[in-house]
Amino acid sequence: MTALKFRNNDEMPILGLGTFRSEPNEVYDAVLSAIKIGYRHIDCAAAYGNEKEVGNAIGEAIKQRLVTREDLWVTSKLWNASHGEENVIPALNTTLKDLQLDYLDLYLIHWPVALRKGTEMPEKACDFIPLSEVPLTNTWKGMEATLEQGRVKHIGVSNFNENHLKEIMTTAVHRPEMNQVEMHPFLQQKELKAICAHYDMHLTAYAPLGSLVDDNSSLRLLENDTIKTIAEARHMSPAQVALAYTIQRGIAVIPKSTNEARLLQNLETLNHMLTEEDMALLKGLDKGHRFIDGKFWEVENGPYTAEKIWNT
Numbered sequence: 001m002t003a004l005k006f007r008n009n010d011e012m013p014i015l016g017l018g019t020f021r022s023e024p025n026e027v028y029d030a031v032l033s034a035i036k037i038g039y040r041h042i043d044c045a046a047a048y049g050n051e052k053e054v055g056n057a058i059g060e061a062i063k064q065r066l067v068t069r070e071d072l073w074v075t076s077k078l079w080n081a082s083h084g085e086e087n088v089i090p091a092l093n094t095t096l097k098d099l100q101l102d103y104l105d106l107y108l109i110h111w112p113v114a115l116r117k118g119t120e121m122p123e124k125a126c127d128f129i130p131l132s133e134v135p136l137t138n139t140w141k142g143m144e145a146t147l148e149q150g151r152v153k154h155i156g157v158s159n160f161n162e163n164h165l166k167e168i169m170t171t172a173v174h175r176p177e178m179n180q181v182e183m184h185p186f187l188q189q190k191e192l193k194a195i196c197a198h199y200d201m202h203l204t205a206y207a208p209l210g211s212l213v214d215d216n217s218s219l220r221l222l223e224n225d226t227i228k229t230i231a232e233a234r235h236m237s238p239a240q241v242a243l244a245y246t247i248q249r250g251i252a253v254i255p256k257s258t259n260e261a262r263l264l265q266n267l268e269t270l271n272h273m274l275t276e277e278d279m280a281l282l283k284g285l286d287k288g289h290r291f292i293d294g295k296f297w298e299v300e301n302g303p304y305t306a307e308k309i310w311n312t
């Protein structure tokens with residue numbers, strides 16, 4: 001499988017490039033190199049603080065005639081400080097300007113968490129807006145407007161649980177087509193996968209390599225013995241095994257790299273196939289472990305807890 005098909009038959013390449021924590025001075029080279037070697041899907045977000053550099057790289061790739069705009073699938077995300085119907089179009093305008101694009105292929109609500117205007121990362125309770133004040137259904141109306149104006153081809157969400165999805169569905173004219181969530185062999189999200197299938201939504205796996213930020217070495221995904229053994233047997237790298245497992249479950253992956261060799265290695269996952277036996281062994285690794293635990297949304301007396309964000 002190389003692409004996920006949307007309801008209107010548009011196809012999103014199943015493997016894309018992540019750009020979170022790609023420093024502005026590195027991301028230009030990473031995106032341009034990625035496009036040169038064949039990446040056609042770039043995952044961005046206003047919150048990553050590097051959309052201008054990503055835009056410069058996309059612009060350069062188009063100028064060099066490596067690709068046309070239509071060859072690329074570009075995703076971006078509405079930051080938490082722009083929840084609320086009236087704030088979506090202005091936020092999209094900034095993202096499109098930074099990316100030097102006149103449309104996005106996919107626009108997602110980044111988190112089911114709302115912040116006061118201008119807040120990058122919250123420090124105190126008053127930096128947040130409770131969802132009772134700015135309901136997700138209200139922000140979703142703004143997302144639908146982006147679609148109706150033709151500035152976005154598809155709309156979706158990120159980090160949404162079953163309840164968040166259900167709430168949006170109560171008023172949605174255009175249903176979300178994507179939920180981007182953390183997924184890898186240690187966090188397989190089986191229930192959420194079934195719910196998204198029920199709503200005819202695709203999933204994209206973020207942190208598909210385990211994000212590599214967890215200090216607990218016993219939980220380093222790419223050092224897992226099962227993954228390493230399969231990698232050796234199939235002449236793959238551990239990263240390729242982790243990516244192939246998720247892809248073979250019908251889920252898109254967006255591994256981040258700013259390293260040329262690893263960019264190529266990740267893309268070459270598409271040339272490999274795990275066996276049913278490999279898939280069964282990898283299925284057994286699920287431990288519901290989140291590398292991105294959402295605890296950064298918890299402050300004293302604040303309206304959000306990680307528990308409420310993840311669980312229904």
Ligand SMILES: NC(=O)c1ccc[n+]([C@@H]2O[C@H](COP(=O)([O-])OP(=O)(O)OC[C@H]3O[C@@H](n4cnc5c(N)ncnc54)[C@H](OP(=O)(O)O)[C@@H]3O)[C@@H](O)[C@H]2O)c1
Pocket residue numbers: 017018019020021043044110158159180181205206207208209210211212222237239240254255256257258259262263265266292
């Ligand atoms: N929606 C959300 O809330 C959300 C949250 C987190 C992430 N995301 C998206 O998902 C993307 C991926 O997630 P992520 O960046 O957190 O984590 P990730 O892609 O799982 O892991 C990235 C880390 O793995 C390293 N790496 C890449 N390829 C490798 C390979 N073949 N072998 C060994 N190490 C490798 C990278 O280092 P090098 O760069 O040095 O190769 C980097 O340190 C993000 O970039 C972002 O676009 C979305």
